[in-house]
Amino acid sequence: SAAITGLRVKVPRNFRLLEELEEGQKGVGDGTVSWGLEDDEDMTLTRWTGMIIGPPRTIYENRIYSLKIECGPKYPEAPPFVRFVTKINMNGVNSSNGVVDPRAISVLAKWQNSYSIKVVLQELRRLMMSKENMKLPQPPEGQCYSN
Amino acid sequence: MAENGESSGPPRPSRGPAAAQGSAATPAEPKIIKVTVKTPKEKEEFAVPENSSVQQFKEAISKRFKSQTDQLVLIFAGKILKDQDTLIQHGIHDGLTVHLVIKSQNRPQGQTTQPSNAAGTNTTSASTPRSNSTPISTNSNPFGLGSLGGLAGLSSLGLSSTNFSELQSQMQQQLMASPEMMIQIMENPFVQSMLSNPDLMRQLIMANPQMQQLIQRNPEISHLLNNPDIMRQTLEIARNPAMMQEMMRNQDLALSNLESIPGGYNALRRMYTDIQEPMLNAAQEQFGGNPFASVGSSSSSGEGAQPSRTENRDPLPNPWAPPPATQSSATTSTTTSTGSGSGNSSSNATGNTVAAANYVASIFSTPGMQSLLQQITENPQLIQNMLSAPYMRSMMQSLSQNPDLAAQMMLNSPLFTANPQLQEQMRPQLPAFLQQMQNPDTLSAMSNPRAMQALMQIQQGLQTLATEAPGLIPSFTPGVGVGVLGTAIGPVGPVTPIGPIGPIVPFTPIGPIGPIGPTGPAGPPGSTGSGGPTGPTVSSAAPSETTSPTSESGPNQQFIQQMVQALAGASAPQLPNPEVRFQQQLEQLNAMGFLNREANLQALIATGGDINAAIERLLGSQPS
Numbered sequence: 001s002a003a004i005t006g007l008r009v010k011v012p013r014n015f016r017l018l019e020e021l022e023e024g025q026k027g028v029g030d031g032t033v034s035w036g037l038e039d040d041e042d043m044t045l046t047r048w049t050g051m052i053i054g055p056p057r058t059i060y061e062n063r064i065y066s067l068k069i070e071c072g073p074k075y076p077e078a079p080p081f082v083r084f085v086t087k088i089n090m091n092g093v094n095s096s097n098g099v100v101d102p103r104a105i106s107v108l109a110k111w112q113n114s115y116s117i118k119v120v121l122q123e124l125r126r127l128m129m130s131k132e133n134m135k136l137p138q139p140p141e142g143q144c145y146s147n
Numbered sequence: 148m149a150e151n152g153e154s155s156g157p158p159r160p161s162r163g164p165a166a167a168q169g170s171a172a173t174p175a176e177p178k179i180i181k182v183t184v185k186t187p188k189e190k191e192e193f194a195v196p197e198n199s200s201v202q203q204f205k206e207a208i209s210k211r212f213k214s215q216t217d218q219l220v221l222i223f224a225g226k227i228l229k230d231q232d233t234l235i236q237h238g239i240h241d242g243l244t245v246h247l248v249i250k251s252q253n254r255p256q257g258q259t260t261q262p263s264n265a266a267g268t269n270t271t272s273a274s275t276p277r278s279n280s281t282p283i284s285t286n287s288n289p290f291g292l293g294s295l296g297g298l299a300g301l302s303s304l305g306l307s308s309t310n311f312s313e314l315q316s317q318m319q320q321q322l323m324a325s326p327e328m329m330i331q332i333m334e335n336p337f338v339q340s341m342l343s344n345p346d347l348m349r350q351l352i353m354a355n356p357q358m359q360q361l362i363q364r365n366p367e368i369s370h371l372l373n374n375p376d377i378m379r380q381t382l383e384i385a386r387n388p389a390m391m392q393e394m395m396r397n398q399d400l401a402l403s404n405l406e407s408i409p410g411g412y413n414a415l416r417r418m419y420t421d422i423q424e425p426m427l428n429a430a431q432e433q434f435g436g437n438p439f440a441s442v443g444s445s446s447s448s449g450e451g452a453q454p455s456r457t458e459n460r461d462p463l464p465n466p467w468a469p470p471p472a473t474q475s476s477a478t479t480s481t482t483t484s485t486g487s488g489s490g491n492s493s494s495n496a497t498g499n500t501v502a503a504a505n506y507v508a509s510i511f512s513t514p515g516m517q518s519l520l521q522q523i524t525e526n527p528q529l530i531q532n533m534l535s536a537p538y539m540r541s542m543m544q545s546l547s548q549n550p551d552l553a554a555q556m557m558l559n560s561p562l563f564t565a566n567p568q569l570q571e572q573m574r575p576q577l578p579a580f581l582q583q584m585q586n587p588d589t590l591s592a593m594s595n596p597r598a599m600q601a602l603m604q605i606q607q608g609l610q611t612l613a614t615e616a617p618g619l620i621p622s623f624t625p626g627v628g629v630g631v632l633g634t635a636i637g638p639v640g641p642v643t644p645i646g647p648i649g650p651i652v653p654f655t656p657i658g659p660i661g662p663i664g665p666t667g668p669a670g671p672p673g674s675t676g677s678g679g680p681t682g683p684t685v686s687s688a689a690p691s692e693t694t695s696p697t698s699e700s701g702p703n704q705q706f707i708q709q710m711v712q713a714l715a716g717a718s719a720p721q722l723p724n725p726e727v728r729f730q731q732q733l734e735q736l737n738a739m740g741f742l743n744r745e746a747n748l749q750a751l752i753a754t755g756g757d758i759n760a761a762i763e764r765l766l767g768s769q770p771s
Contacts, residue, residue: 027185
């Protein structure tokens with residue numbers, strides 16, 4: 001049942017998440033980020049895993065960063081919770097637990113319901129290429145946060 | 148939780164609303180499924196049994212992507228696929244896409260070699276340690292590895308190769324094969340300083356026996372080498388591999404363009420061949436296309452006038468935009484190329500056109516060519532034909548569409564490099580020039596032989612004035628009435644008088660405007676220059692000056708006067724008086740037996756003070 005809010009149609013959560021699931025499987029995009037359900041049996045479509053391939057010519061190059069994304073009940077009206085699993089040194093990411101600070105990342109801070117998991121991952125990747133991040137010293141490859 | 152099962156129940160990927168690719172629930176059968184493997188750079192489809200393990204899948208992938216299986220990292224739906232997993236386990240079904248990351252020691256995933264990779268090789272490290280001659284020899288492929296004291300340099304590098312020539316050829320090959328490496332080497336400051344030292348470069352080049360032969364056969368080449376400007380330009384070109392390629396292409400284009408020009412350009416081509424062949428033979432292995440460039444650029448810069456004319460790219464595209472002192476030259480040439488695409492290939496053509504034009508310009512400067520040019524000059528019909536040549540039209544069009552490019556092109560004329568102030572002044576004029584070019588009146592005027600002749604007269608008159616009474620010109624504004632210009636060209640405003648004339652100059656390689664053009668820039672004092680900016684500008688300036696008095700409109704006149712004065716003022720400090728400036732050269736010419744002071748002065752002005760070139764000019768003009 002689509003509720004009409006103002007002039008926009010509010011897409012039901014599952015609808016949207018299923019779409020995102022399909023996109024993730026089809027590899028929509030340029031192949032530098034990937035996402036999917038953490039558990040295929042998860043009927044709530046809440047827990048997702050994401051992957052970002054470190055952009056070239058940055059310190060993150062050639063590394064694969066694994067993330068956990070949680071789409072709460074209010075998604076997509078509310079932004080998801082995002083957390084790095086692979087250790088990373090980057091502005092906006094908590095260095096002890098990998099949690100992405102929603103206030104520091106613009107797509108999360110100014111979330112719109114047209115955004116998606118893909119958008120979040122792509123934005124994080126783009127931020128890796130920013131001057132402030134691209135040369136930050138990184139922990140050895142493959143380390144993960146303990147939580 | 149919203150249990151809106153529009154999607155038919157459990158959120159299984161395969162049963163999602165749109166994921167209707169069947170093949171979902173048949174785990175046991177070894178069905179072949181098609182899975183796309185995607186890297187940031189490429190995408191391949193693989194047909195594998197449904198129940199494959201990830202390991203097996205990787206094996207298939209490694210063959211096609213030419214990597215080891217342990218270099219492959221597969222990601223699906225945000226998860227890394229482990230070797231012992233199966234595709235089914237991750238829900239990888241027919242038609243889905245898996246992301247691939249190829250991990251390698253030096254390379255980023257699946258990307259082509261970065262310069263650092265090439266750098267990994269000895270060569271790069273070899274080039275880095277900077278031995279003067281080595282970078283030059285390795286980088287300046289055109290100049291050849293073997294010929295340029297590369298041996299000495301290499302030995303200083305302490306390379307272990309016992310056979311220097313082998314090493315050199317290896318390095319050369321690697322360089323040729325790896326543009327990134329070339330770029331990297333070129334960017335090395337040592338190399339750059341090396342390259343910017345014309346004397347050293349000249350020595351290196353002269354050391355090549357083949358080159359020496361060539362020089363004997365064609366003394367012009369020695370001019371090239373002796374002219375630091377040319378050398379510098381050549382080196383700049385050599386520094387930029389992209390430019391080199393463009394130049395090569397331009398040369399080809401220039402040749403083909405020449406073919407299509409009605410008139411005596413067959414002779415031109417013959418001349419080309421005469422020069423090309425020995426150059427090619429001498430430089431085949433090592434020099435590549437550079438000799439042409441050198442020839443082109445040297446003549447152009449050395450002769451001054453010619454290049455500016457050619458720069459106009461008229462029928463003879465000027466592929467080589469001699470790089471001005473700045474780095475932007477590379478980009479400029481590229482852009483210029485785009486602008487001057489003259490209907491041929493677009494961006495590449497332009498660069499080539501410029502280079503070709505330069506090459507052509509150099510050809511122009513030979514005495515034979517000069518006589519040819521004279522013939523053409525005397526035949527306005529030829530000019531008209533040239534002007535109406537379709538590619539010139541398209542060239543003009545593209546130029547007018549992209550005034551920046553045209554500006555760059557004109558500004559890059561070697562003449563400008565000597566006179567940056569003129570450049571600055573020229574720059575704002577250029578858009579107007581281009582507009583004028585598009586003005587049908589202008590075009591018709593240019594193809595009007597009488598108008599052209601009148602322009603010639605003006606230019607000649609100005610030139611005479613310049614030599615006779617240099618001090619007269621700056622204050623000259625009213626006086627030389629060239630009502631013809633005003634009417635024939637149909638000026639429309641302050642810019643107008645300059646406009647039509649301007650383009651005419653640039654686009655008339657030889658023409659009537661020619662002589663004045665070159666002389667102008669070379670010796671701005673008074674003469675056509677009256678501050679005419681080099682080449683095109685000059686011509687434009689000249690007519691504008693002449694027109695200024697005639698143009699009735701007050702604002703026109705004032706504008707022209709101001710411009711003239713500004714130009715004169717700008718040029719004055721630099722080149723107060725050709726006679727003074729070339730005092731020394733004049734004396735030398737006198738001592739050599741060239742007693743016609745007027746002719747000497749003109750020749751010197753035209754060649755910018757290059758005695759050798761001036762002598763050739765003087766000699767060339769006599770027999771004809």
